[in-house]
Amino acid sequence: MSLNVAFRSQAETCTRMGSPFMGQLLSILAAHWPEDTALGQKFASFEGDIGPSGHSLPLRIAGGLHALVPSNAAPELAALYPPHQVSDDLLTKGVLDALSTHEDFLLEWTDSAPQTNEVRRSAALIAGAHVALQYFDLPIHLSELGASGGLNMMWDHYALEIEGGRFGSNVPAVLFTPDWDGAPPPNARPVIADRAGVDLNPLDPSRGDHLLRMTAYLWPDQPERLNMTRAAASVATTRPVQGDAIEWLGPRLASAPQGHLHLIQHTVAWQYFPAEAQARGRALIEAAGAQATPNRPLAWLSMETDGDTTGKVGAALTLRLWPGDITLELGRADFHGRWINWTYGS
Incomplete structure (x- = not known):
């Protein structure tokens, strides 16, 4: 090209x-x-x-x-x-x-690749977590791959509002109102007991230069994205660590506590991992899933491009759960979270 x-x-x-x-x-x-x-x-x-x-x-x-x-x-x-x-x-x-x-x-x-932290993707994460809790209603041990500035690790501080009701925090720092097509997600009360994330170049939204980098890649004629990012940055309390996502994930999987649902999440990140890293990561997660128990379950929630060019350009929402190795195709979402076509429960 x-x-x-x-x-x-x-x-x-x-x-x-x-x-x-x-x-x-x-x-x-x-x-x-x-x-x-x-x-x-x-x-x-x-x-x-x-x-x-x-x-x-x-x-x-x-x-x-x-x-x-x-x-x-x-x-x-x-x-x-x-x-x-x-x-x-x-x-x-x-x-x-x-x-x-x-x-x-x-x-x-321009030495560094573009790096945003599109917080509206948390609308899909909120909905996906509600589905996971329908299967394993436990406190969440959250791990995010490709976490950027960590804003999407904070989805329990936000809320999703659709015609079927409001899902999430009662006093949200950010309120998402995407064009929603489908049944509402299940009712649940997520509790994130701990959260951590990793990125090759993590950003700290409390630093002015890092927040500038995150917001500079938001498009200038879309001020609502800028406002949401700043609001999310105000409640971002956990900073991602720097490192290779798959190398970081191994110990994180091994140390997941009993009595918690280990929820791995990533949004428009996995697709940029080299094929070899994807293969290693999938093998790690599936091996951990094979060892999962009802008191130490594992969930893998992803929002990644599916290559579908026949309709709206967007990402597939997929949830895998263990024990049982259940795969749920939840729907599709706009890369910027403007719309969600939700098929789960429909």
């Missing part, structure tokens, strides 16, 4: 997911990318997949440009960003000026 194609493909995706500004910005970058600069040469040096399943170069530079706005480092650029609406010509000039003026910052920023 060429850089031009990557920019245009990402522009189409962002527009389809409700961000016309990102579509405009990335289309401008596709048409006017400065190839003869240090930034242009750096991007040209990347090998392999440069799209969203790989290095994700379009989102790296879009996030870097966005980071200049709330930090007031580029007031001229900020004047062109939402809530303002400007012509392609004005935005093109502002973006090219920013790429030149702030090249050193953008060179450093």
